[in-house]
Amino acid sequence: MSQKRQLLIDTALELFYNNGINSIGINEVLTTSGVAKRTLYSHFKSKDELVMAALQQRHDRFSRWLEAKLSAASSDREVIGCLFGALRSWFGNNEPELGNFRGCFFINTSAEFSDLDSEVAQFCRHHKLEVRRIIAGHLHSDDPLLLDTLCLLKEGAIVTAHLTGSGEAVAARCMEILTQRP
Amino acid sequence: MSQKRQLLIDTALELFYNNGINSIGINEVLTTSGVAKRTLYSHFKSKDELVMAALQQRHDRFSRWLEAKLSAASSDREVIGCLFGALRSWFGNNEPELGNFRGCFFINTSAEFSDLDSEVAQFCRHHKLEVRRIIAGHLHSDDPLLLDTLCLLKEGAIVTAHLTGSGEAVAARCMEILTQRP
DNA sequence: TTTCGGGTAGACCAACCTGTCTACTTTTGG
């Protein structure tokens, strides 16, 4: 069905991710995509609905990407290697399907929407839970402490990579930290 | 000198931290503080300048707070305890001087300002470096891997606490992770 | 007493925001 709808979502996601949702107006999405305003509002009844569609799109894409990256791992040690190897590659802008690295879209979006009960904030929580579930699904032991460690270090790495810019060193450091454990 | 200036900074910081900088207009700062617009623009030549003053204020307050929390520690193990104990207390809204917990002001602000060269983004980087320096100053061994571990887990904890809401459990988990190492 | 810095209230400006609307054109399926 409608390819314009998909074009709008793709354009919105890229602009939102690169500039923040509040910094991007509807008109910028329209001029960038070359779609008419009327068309946008025939597919989405408000900007919020477009935002939700962009979040969903990012979530799907990121989940598929992560799942593929972890699928090769056949031991916990390999899961660690795959996970932080993938992150390092992302931080270094070598994962075209995820776009130019600018932190985690869901962390960034949460920072912009203060109302914790809003649909947007709820979806961000949902995303993080799903990512955790994906990682858990690839670990052999179901040591909850290991899972928490991976998730916490992953979040720390993403934020630090975004803020400092030295993302690849950060990801490598995470692997050092984790391989130094029993 | 001028107490109005300080009142403006305090009001702006609270509003910015609780709602995000782009969501708060100058007029909201004015009505909340009860100060006239003319007065604001006699102290700050633009909103950006007010934003910078708010960032500086937050940085000073947070640094002093952290320094005080870590000053009691006399061993690396105690530094870990003090650090994540302080974070747990912050996450649980038991640190009035830091206000109601809503993540890290600098991480949130970085998410809103995409230009990495902007004064705002530079200050956020500076803040994180300073915090790292404070932690390093209280560690006895100068094991860089330990320092990195603490900083990464700290960022992960802040982000996760903000996104999921279960902050105190997260901080406790970090301590478990760290005490389980040699 | 006069002068002046710091303050107030609020009208005003240009730019931008989301969202609606009219009027017209293109695409596509039965």
Add this chain to the structure above:
DNA sequence: CCAAAAGTAGACAGGTTGGTCTACCCGAAA
């Protein structure tokens, strides 16, 4: 082949933004 669906351009409405400006007030120091 023609009707319905999907698209276009862009004016418009009503509100908000950051920022400027005029006109006035007050208290303290020279």
